[in-house]
Amino acid sequence: MAEETNQLFTREELKSRNKRTDAVLIIHNEVYDVTQFLDEHPGGEEVLLEKAGQDASEPFEDVSHSSDARSLMKKYKIGELVEADRKASKAAYAPQWSNDQPQEQGNAWSSWLTPLLLGIAATIIYRYLFA
Ligand code: HEM
Known part of the structure; x- marks a missing residue:
């Protein structure tokens, strides 16, 4: 229920959050704190750290993550981008079904x-x- 309290971030302020101790990813205009997930990611921490602080929508889709992966990521969502920093989502980012x-x-x-x-x-x- 408390889920709807959506924190807003700018791309600029997320840039520096690219460390093993504080790693965020932007995927489809949503912001994920993957610090606790680095160790657990089946694709390894390297790929996540490489994209930390940045937009990882494309590499995320390139891997064709499973629907399991997509529901898992909800757990790490901390907010969204401010309106001005959002990108129009492409057809390629359609729902997994x-x-x-x-x-x-x-x-x-x-x-x-x-x-x-x-x-x-x-x-x-x-x-x-x-x-
Ligand atoms: C919160 C974000 C993410 C979550 C929850 C997540 C989760 C997962 C999961 C569960 C898998 C196992 C395969 C599957 O179920 O699809 C996986 C594999 C993988 N992921 Fe991610 N992932 C995330 C972000 C990323 C990003 C941003 C990249 C690339 C920059 C990436 C690259 C990979 C790679 C290369 C594999 C291995 C594929 C394979 O060996 O078959 N992931 N991820």
């Missing part, structure tokens, strides 16, 4: 092709054996 759909469509072909071929094979065998 929209990324899953093309994959399913790509698989749809093979998912009905296999039973179809099995069906044809069974029909041929049946005819030879019992016709």
Whole structure:
């Protein structure tokens, strides 16, 4: 409930928060304090520290983080950028479920092709054996 108290930051004031003892990331105009997460990040602390104090939206999306990763990051959110420092979000930053759909469509072909071929094979065998 108290979650809605949103602290606002400028890009300028976040720049210096790039240390192992105080590391923040800007991802899609939201600000994350990842100091406690450095040790736990499956991708390693190096990549996070490299982007600390800066905008990490692109490298974050380049990795195609899982939906687990996306819900995990909520835990580290400390606020958002002030209106003037925000970037328009791109279509590529769409919610994670929209990324899953093309994959399913790509698989749809093979998912009905296999039973179809099995069906044809069974029909041929049946005819030879019992016709
Ligand atoms: C709060 C922000 C972040 C969270 C919560 C997070 C979480 C995770 C998680 C849970 C994984 C395991 C794989 C998965 O579930 O997708 C992962 C992998 C990874 N992450 Fe992050 N991540 C964050 C930010 C970043 C950023 C900013 C970068 C790059 C600059 C990055 C680079 C990577 C890399 C390279 C991997 C390894 C991919 C692999 O080995 O397959 N992460 N991250």
